[in-house]
Every structure is written in structure tokens, then in C-alpha cells.
Amino acid sequence: MARPVPDPVRPGQESVWDYPRPPRVERIAKRAQIDFGGIRIVDTDDVVRVLETSHPPVYYLPIAAFGDALTLGQGASFCEFKGGARYFDVHGGGGALAERAAWNYPHPMPGYEVLADRVAVYAAPMDRCILAGETVQPQPGGFYGGWVTSDLAGPFKGVPGSMGW
Structure with a gap:
């Protein structure tokens, strides 16, 4: 499938089509x-993002910042760049539970070592994910875990027809 035409970039935005492949960590x-579940389960300024062509950034936060809001979940997956991932169930107030709503790379591939003690969270099952005061939108499609903010220009992988991007 051909690469789509990137959306126009407005002042203060960055295009996900300028992100590298393999991904960059910063x-x-x-x-x-x-x-x-009606409570704040994490609040941190210790933030790392992974940038990959056509994807909104995925934000990795310290596992320790979640306190008791994470328990090891079922399943695993593999990224050709970052390595083997494990999943976590996320717990919130009032017994709220989102299964496999977070993941990390406990033994990441070279170049991604900073991710070892960090976890990323899918925005969709949460009440709200906030980055620099802005409520984020989940990456389209439900498979990928990027956070879409107003400072990004797409289109974003995950929309219908983007499988081959």
C-alpha cells in the first residue's frame, strides 16, 4: 500500500510522518x-515517548508511579524493535478493572533499555489520560497505544485501510 499524503502541519504541530523507523526514544x-475509576492512578513528570513513523507517540511512565494500580495480566507480544512485551491489568477506584490495558518491555532490545522499568497505557479504557494539561485521544483502531494530542498532524496508523503503512 502506498504511503498516504500527510496532513498539513499547522504552527506548533509535528507530523507523525516525520518520525523515524526504527522508532526513536526520547x-x-x-x-x-x-x-x-474516578481516581487519579498516576501523576508524573518522568515521561519517555517512543516516536515511530505514522504513529502518534506512545508514552512510557515509571511502573513505580502507578503504585498498586497495575497487576500482571495475561498474554505477551513481540515488537521487532523493542522486543518481548508483557501486559498489565489496570485497577482504578470503585473496583474498576481494565484487562491488558497497559504493557511494558521488561528486557528491551538494545537502544530501548530505558523502557525496562516503564509502562505504556491504552488511553481508550481509562477515564482520562492527560498530557501537559490536554486530554488525549486514543490512537485509532484499538490495536496501537499512541496518544493523540492537538500538536500532532496525521493521518495516524490505525484508521481503516492503514494496515500496510
Whole structure:
């Protein structure tokens, strides 16, 4: 499938089509917060993002920042760049549970070692994921875990017809 035409980039935006492949990992100076089950389960400014062509960034937060909101979930997957992933169930207030709503790479491939003690969370099952004060939108399609914010220009992998991007 041919690469789609990138959306126009407005002032203050970056295009996901300028992101590299293989992905790049970078620390950012932004606060990330996640609310689930009516409570805040994480609030940290220790944030790392992974940038990959056609994807909104995936944000990795310290596992320790989640306190008791994570338990090891079922299943595993493999990324050709980052390595083997394990999944976590996310627990919130009032007994809220989102199975396999977070993941990490406990033994990442070379170049991605900073991800070992960090976890990423799918935005869709949470009440709210907030980055630098902005409520994020989940990456389209439900399979990928990027967070869409107003400073991004797409189109984003995950929309119908994007399998071959």
C-alpha cells in the first residue's frame, strides 16, 4: 500500500510522518496523568515517548508511579524493535478493572533499555489520560497505544485501510 499524503502541519504541530523507523526514544519535559475509576492512578513528570513513523507517540511512565494500580495480566507480544512485551491489568477506584490495558518491555532490545522499568497505557479504557494539561485521544483502531494530542498532524496508523503503512 502506498504511503498516504500527510496532513498539513499547522504552527506548533509535528507530523507523525516525520518520525523515524526504527522508532526513536526520547525523554520529554511534560506531565502525564491518568484517571481511572474516578481516581487519579498516576501523576508524573518522568515521561519517555517512543516516536515511530505514522504513529502518534506512545508514552512510557515509571511502573513505580502507578503504585498498586497495575497487576500482571495475561498474554505477551513481540515488537521487532523493542522486543518481548508483557501486559498489565489496570485497577482504578470503585473496583474498576481494565484487562491488558497497559504493557511494558521488561528486557528491551538494545537502544530501548530505558523502557525496562516503564509502562505504556491504552488511553481508550481509562477515564482520562492527560498530557501537559490536554486530554488525549486514543490512537485509532484499538490495536496501537499512541496518544493523540492537538500538536500532532496525521493521518495516524490505525484508521481503516492503514494496515500496510
